[in-house]
Amino acid sequence: MTATATLSRRRLQLSDLTRLSTVGLRTRKLRTGLSALGIAIGVGAIVAVLGLSASSQSGLLAEINQLGTNLLTVSNGQSFGGGTAELPTSAPGMIGRISGVQQAQSTGAVAGANAFRTPYIPSVDTNGLTVQAASLDLLPVLAATVAQGHYLNAGTAQEPVVVLGAAAAELLGIDRIYPGERIWVGGQWFYVAGILKPAVLASAIDSSVLIGYPAAQKYLGFDGHPSIVYLRAKNDRVNVVDNLLAATANPENPSGVSVSQPSSALVAQADAKSALNGLFLGLGAVALLVGAVGVANIMIISVLERRSEIGLRRALGATKGHIRTQFLAEAVLLGLLGGTVGVALGAAATAVYAHTKHWATVIPTEAWAGGIAASLIIGAIAGLIPALRAARLSPTQALWSV
Amino acid sequence: MTHTPPPTPDNTAVAAGHGVAIDGAGVPVLDVDDVTRSYPGEPPIQALREVNLRIGQGELVGVVGPSGSGKTTLLQLMGTLDRPTSGRLRITGLDVATMADEDVAYLRATRIGFIFQQFFLAEHAKVLDNVADGLLYAGIPLKQRRERALDALELVGLAERLHARPTQLSGGQRQRVAIARALVGEPAIVLADEPTGNLDQATGQSILALIDQLHQAGSTIVVITHDHAIAERMPRKVEIIDGHIVADTGPAADTDPRRRALAGPPTHEPQTASGSPVREEPS
Numbered sequence: 001m002t003a004t005a006t007l008s009r010r011r012l013q014l015s016d017l018t019r020l021s022t023v024g025l026r027t028r029k030l031r032t033g034l035s036a037l038g039i040a041i042g043v044g045a046i047v048a049v050l051g052l053s054a055s056s057q058s059g060l061l062a063e064i065n066q067l068g069t070n071l072l073t074v075s076n077g078q079s080f081g082g083g084t085a086e087l088p089t090s091a092p093g094m095i096g097r098i099s100g101v102q103q104a105q106s107t108g109a110v111a112g113a114n115a116f117r118t119p120y121i122p123s124v125d126t127n128g129l130t131v132q133a134a135s136l137d138l139l140p141v142l143a144a145t146v147a148q149g150h151y152l153n154a155g156t157a158q159e160p161v162v163v164l165g166a167a168a169a170e171l172l173g174i175d176r177i178y179p180g181e182r183i184w185v186g187g188q189w190f191y192v193a194g195i196l197k198p199a200v201l202a203s204a205i206d207s208s209v210l211i212g213y214p215a216a217q218k219y220l221g222f223d224g225h226p227s228i229v230y231l232r233a234k235n236d237r238v239n240v241v242d243n244l245l246a247a248t249a250n251p252e253n254p255s256g257v258s259v260s261q262p263s264s265a266l267v268a269q270a271d272a273k274s275a276l277n278g279l280f281l282g283l284g285a286v287a288l289l290v291g292a293v294g295v296a297n298i299m300i301i302s303v304l305e306r307r308s309e310i311g312l313r314r315a316l317g318a319t320k321g322h323i324r325t326q327f328l329a330e331a332v333l334l335g336l337l338g339g340t341v342g343v344a345l346g347a348a349a350t351a352v353y354a355h356t357k358h359w360a361t362v363i364p365t366e367a368w369a370g371g372i373a374a375s376l377i378i379g380a381i382a383g384l385i386p387a388l389r390a391a392r393l394s395p396t397q398a399l400w401s402v
Numbered sequence: 403m404t405h406t407p408p409p410t411p412d413n414t415a416v417a418a419g420h421g422v423a424i425d426g427a428g429v430p431v432l433d434v435d436d437v438t439r440s441y442p443g444e445p446p447i448q449a450l451r452e453v454n455l456r457i458g459q460g461e462l463v464g465v466v467g468p469s470g471s472g473k474t475t476l477l478q479l480m481g482t483l484d485r486p487t488s489g490r491l492r493i494t495g496l497d498v499a500t501m502a503d504e505d506v507a508y509l510r511a512t513r514i515g516f517i518f519q520q521f522f523l524a525e526h527a528k529v530l531d532n533v534a535d536g537l538l539y540a541g542i543p544l545k546q547r548r549e550r551a552l553d554a555l556e557l558v559g560l561a562e563r564l565h566a567r568p569t570q571l572s573g574g575q576r577q578r579v580a581i582a583r584a585l586v587g588e589p590a591i592v593l594a595d596e597p598t599g600n601l602d603q604a605t606g607q608s609i610l611a612l613i614d615q616l617h618q619a620g621s622t623i624v625v626i627t628h629d630h631a632i633a634e635r636m637p638r639k640v641e642i643i644d645g646h647i648v649a650d651t652g653p654a655a656d657t658d659p660r661r662r663a664l665a666g667p668p669t670h671e672p673q674t675a676s677g678s679p680v681r682e683e684p685s
Contacts, residue, residue, distance in 0.1 A: 016538060027526040051621040290615020316485060317539035318584075319504045395483040399518065400474060 012322060021329035024302055025337070036293025037376060039338025040157070040345060043371040045284035047346025048133045052321075053277050055350055059359030063160040067201050069263040070238050073231040074249045077258040085256025086225045090111035091249040092135065097227055098244055100237030105138040105210070106226035113186035115209040117172050121184075126260040130179035131185060132208040133216035134163075141230045142202045149177045149194030157212020160190040160219055166198040167206040185209060186220045200263045202230065221371065276357040291338060292378040299331050303393070310390055311398025322380040324391035330381020334375055339375025343368045424554045431591050432457040432480055432621045437489030439475050449475040450633065451487070453644040458653055463618035463624045464633030467642035474595065474641065477626045481514055481593050482506045494590045511539040515584030517594035521576045523568040529555065529579050530564040536583035547586075549663070554582040558612060574605035583610065585621065590621045592616075599633065 012020070025032045061271070074095065076087045088094075096104040113131040114123065115306060136143075139151055150156075151163055162185060164174065174192060181192040190211065199205040216222035229249060233241040246254040303310070310323055347363050354361040434455040440448040449472045457463055477671040478484040479491060482498050491498045494513055498506055498677050515536070523532050533551035534544070541548075556560050558578040568607050578598060590649030593615065610632065616639075617623050625636060633639045637654035640647055 011541075013537075013543070015544065023524070023526065068460060141465070308522055309524070312518075313539070314507070315481065315516045316536055317507050317509075319507040319539075320506075321504070322539060396478045397524070398480075399483070 003400050009064070012325065017325060017329055019335055020326045024306070024330050025333060026166075035289075035294045036334055036338035036341065037196075038294040039288060039335055039375050040291070041282050042288030042344040043339050043375055044345035044349070045287055045342075046281055047343050047371050048349040049112050049280040049284065051350030051361070051363045052345060052353055054362040054364045055354040055359045056357070056365075057270045058362045059354070059357060060362070061267065063200065064263050064266050064270070064301055067263070068232065069261070069267075069348070070233050070235050071141065071143070071201050071262055072231050072238070072242060072245065073202070073260050074231070074245050075258050075260075075264060075390075076225075076227050078254045083125065084341025084370075085250070087227065087229065087249055087255055087257065088252075089224050089226070092226055093228050094248050094253050095231055095245065098241055098248055099233045100241045101136065102209045102232040102234060103213065104140050104229055104231035106135045106143045106229045107132040107138065107210070107229075108222065108226045109223045110186070110211075110216050113222075114188075115168070115172065115186075116184040119184045127168075128207060129168050129171060130208050131216075131220070132210050133213045133222055133224075133369070134208075134210040135213065138210075138230065139196075141232055142204065142205065143195050144197050144199035146200070147197045148197045148402070149192070151194055151196075152210065152212050156193055156379070158214045158218070159212075160185075160188060160215060160379075161211065162190045163194045163196060163210045164192060164207040165208045165210070167194050168209050169195040171207070183209070185211070188219060189385075190219075191335075195197075200266070204228070205209060209350060225390045228370040240313075286339040288378060292335075292382045295331055296378060296382035296386065297337075298334070299327065299383050300389070303386045303390040304326065307393060307398040308392075310393050311395045314395035315399065320391040323393075325385045326382045327390045328380065328386035331386065332379040335377075335382065336377020337371070339372045342375065343371045346371070405554075407554060428627035429490075429492055430456040430458050431461075431507060432624075433490070433495075434480065435490040435492070436682050437479060437486040438490055438557040438657055439472075439484065440487045446516050448645055449631065450479070450486075453642075453645070455640065455647065455650070457622065457624060459590075459622055460617070460620055461615070461622055461638055462636050463509050463638045463640055464636030465626045465640045465642060466591045466628065466630055467622060468628060472645040473626050473628075473642050475645075477624070480591075480624065481512055481516060507539065509543075511537075512587060513590040514587040515587065515592040517577070517580055517592065517597045519599035521568075521573075521580045521595040521600070523576055523579055523583075525568050528567060532568065533582045534587050536586040540587055550586050551582070554586040555579075557585060557616070558582045558646055572605070573601050574608055577601060577605075578612065579614075581609075585616065590622060592621055594623060594625045596627055597602045597625060598627075598629075603632055627630070 037084075069284045074087070074091070076085050077084060092104050092106040110131040110133055114126045115129050115131055116123075116125070134152065136152060136154065136157060139146070139398075144293075147166065149163075152161065161173060162183065164172065166307055169175065174181065174195065177192055177195065181190060182189045184190075190209075196205065198213060211220075213222070213224065238261070245259045248258040250257045313323060313326075346363075347368065350363060427643050432455070434453055437450060437453045438448065439450040445533065451649065452474065453472075455476075465473050465476065475484070479486055482491075485499065493509060496509065498509070501509070524535070527535070531547060531553050534547035535552055536554075537547040537550060552561065552564065555564060558581050560575060560578050560582065563571065564577065568579060578599075581597075584594075597613065601609060613623055613625065614635075626631065627633055633641070639649070639651045641649040645666040
């Protein structure tokens with residue numbers, strides 16, 4: 001050994017760096033918690049918004065899948081003259097014979113008929129309800145069910161009997177079926193046989209008052225033309241059937257027929273981001289920014305307070321790099337702490353809400369991983385200037401101007 | 403431990419246990435050569451003017467001067483925490499001016515120990531870890547740092563309080579912890595800045611006794627103080643006024659009984675308080 005032996009430069013071991021960078025956090029727990037809170041709130045809000053959105057979407061998609069995506073509807077469109085192009089009365093039967101169609105049912109709007117709770121209600125107060133003739137096996141095709149009472153059967157379809165859609169029942173003020181319950185439809189009393197649950201795939205049914213085809217023709221002068229045909233196709237034939245429907249339903253005027261797949265519209269709706277999502281994500285981003293400012297602020301104060309510690313470390317042989325690394329690591333840890341707590345909060349909020357809605361809890365990877373990554377980066381950026389200041393502090397000033 | 407009688411003067415050159423060998427012909431541990439330190443201003447403030455000071459292995463030097471005399475600046479320069487405006491400063495023969503910042507930091511980590519008036523202990527950390535941190539930047543693994551910290555704490559008589567926090571200790575005990583931290587790396591030179599400044603008279607005396615004892619065991623120590631009484635009891639006294647060294651008693655003769663310990667066989671540890679024949683300083 002000689003006096004001129006080369007001096008080697010030493011890097012801190014990771015375990016030492018970890019210990020060093022947690023010193024400030026461990027010794028000032030309240031401050032650490034409060035400054036991590038801003039980032040936690042921001043990350044939490046973002047994770048919760050993305051998680052809730054994904055969970056509700058997956059809930060809706062699960063519901064749609066359960067209802068089936070093979071429901072197609074055929075409705076009367078516009079004629080060239082601008083009026084309604086009536087579907088032929090034979091349309092449901094014709095459609096039912098297309099290969100691949102499992103079942104075809106129909107409803108027909110009864111023109112000029114309105115439904116009221118009593119005859120004394122002014123005729124203009126229609127509540128937007130429509131009176132529809134409905135075929136007997138409509139419910140299984142719609143995957144709709146009866147909430148109370150019974151649906152129409154071959155007997156009641158002949159008589160002045162109605163079944164109410166969910167919204168229609170509510171608007172008429174009927175929440176329970178009593179024997180003899182009746183409503184005023186098209187100038188005469190109709191007895192209420194049942195109330196339906198909301199029909200997700202055919203929301204038009206919800207605000208409808210349904211009566212049998214024969215009864216509609218007998219009591220309300222209905223012309224018997226269906227306005228919407230609902231059909232179920234085999235899953236692998238949906239597209240083929242779709243292409244044949246217009247011509248089959250109305251061979252004379254295929255262009256006067258519109259065909260749609262309600263489930264695809266719902267899927268598109270589920271995919272569409274809620275406008276509120278943007279608002280909440282924006283708020284989350286603002287909270288993150290505020291959190292970052294908080295971390296930067298706390299780190300700068302920390303550097304000022306710990307001048308003598310910094311000076312001492314320099315005296316013990318720390319390089320500027322050691323000091324910089326220590327404070328930068330501390331800020332990153334502070335960010336990480338906030339991010340982790342935020343992800344936990346956001347996930348918990350999502351889980352609780354999804355549970356009450358009976359959805360599966362879905363936290364998208366980009367939400368939690370992005371939240372953690374964002375908090376790390378924010379910590380690093382917020383800690384950069386304080387760390388540089390700590391490293392620049394001259395050891396003599398740090399130690400002798402206390 | 404036993405002491406053999408002083409053999410040849412050559413033996414005094416062996417820097418026992420300090421990891422730095424100084425050649426017997428006398429490369430000083432510290433060589434301040436024509437050093438000036440001025441601070442910018444109108445006109446520039448000259449804190450030190452052409453100061454020359456050589457401190458050899460095993461010396462105990464008291465640097466005394468009033469406030470503003472430049473003694474603290476001298477300590478900062480000797481400790482490589484500051485760099486001279488002009489002149490040369492060598493630590494164990496290494497010219498600090500030619501070294502990169504990182505290398506100077508490593509020099510501090512391995513060859514210079516500091517003792518401060520305000521102790522500067524980490525209150526959240528145990529005594530043992532406070533001392534072990536003296537080796538943190540020397541690239542030594544934690545386990546070894548703690549082992550050596552234990553040895554250093556035994557040396558200052560605090561082996562019983564390893565797991566106490568500094569806040570649970572008296573002022574004198576805290577300064578002992580700080581001294582242990584300065585010694586744990588077995589530095590070539592220990593710089594003490596008013597080590598008794600924050601202590602009462604009796605405690606201060608016991609700290610000075612400890613410093614004496616460490617010196618007898620071979621450590622090279624420079625004590626900066628404003629108190630002539632303290633400097634007087636050091637084997638060598640350097641007086642500084644207005645940035646000049648106005649008096650220097652020079653290296654103590656080897657006949658000084660307190661230097662005899664240096665002549666002992668090379669050992670890895672300075673004498674412990676209990677086993678040493680050095681005189682116990684009355685406090």
